[in-house]
Amino acid sequence: MFEGREVDGYATPGFKCRMTTQPHPHLEHDFMGLAFRQAEAAAARDEVPIGAVLVDSTTGQVLAADHNRVEELHDPTAHAEMLVIRAVSTGRKEKRLPLCDLYVTLEPCPMCATAISFARLRRLIFAARDPKGGGVEHGPKIFQQPTCHHRPELFGGLDETRSATLLKTFFQSKR
Numbered sequence: 001m002f003e004g005r006e007v008d009g010y011a012t013p014g015f016k017c018r019m020t021t022q023p024h025p026h027l028e029h030d031f032m033g034l035a036f037r038q039a040e041a042a043a044a045r046d047e048v049p050i051g052a053v054l055v056d057s058t059t060g061q062v063l064a065a066d067h068n069r070v071e072e073l074h075d076p077t078a079h080a081e082m083l084v085i086r087a088v089s090t091g092r093k094e095k096r097l098p099l100c101d102l103y104v105t106l107e108p109c110p111m112c113a114t115a116i117s118f119a120r121l122r123r124l125i126f127a128a129r130d131p132k133g134g135g136v137e138h139g140p141k142i143f144q145q146p147t148c149h150h151r152p153e154l155f156g157g158l159d160e161t162r163s164a165t166l167l168k169t170f171f172q173s174k175r
């Protein structure tokens with residue numbers, strides 16, 4: 001059961017989520033906890049269980065929380081990171097979000113890493129590294145490319161086990 005205030009700025013209208021606790025707005029594990037609850041909600045809906053939360057770093061306010069919706073929207077770009085960035089930038093009518101921090105349960109893919117750079121996000125915090133599909137520490141390493149003009153502050157590997165277990169359980173159930 002979730003206690004606490006409702007989160008404003010849902011990426012999808014009608015989709016509700018709540019913070020469990022709000023002892024201090026800047027406690028990072030709260031934001032990652034919220035991202036994980038999104039990921040779990042995704043698994044329950046047969047979406048790849050990855051969740052993301054976009055936070056205003058100046059206020060600690062959660063601006064958007066969402067999970068992968070590739071199946072639901074029939075949209076190969078509907079990754080959690082893309083959805084929260086789009087929700088906030090279009091909602092604010094601002095193409096750049098330099099004061100925002102993104103919490104995501106898995107290392108972003110190259111597409112999302114590029115979007116993070118384009119949005120000029122301040123910080124990227126991800127729970128587990130993804131050697132197979134990640135684009136930050138693996139594959140094209142987007143932020144290290146000379147064509148990349150903005151590199152967020154990076155914090156990777158915050159909670160490898162929880163994220164990996166979630167994904168493993170999901171894909172095992174698909175077999």
Ligand SMILES: [Zn+2]
Pocket residue numbers: 079081108109110111112113
């Ligand atoms: Zn992605």
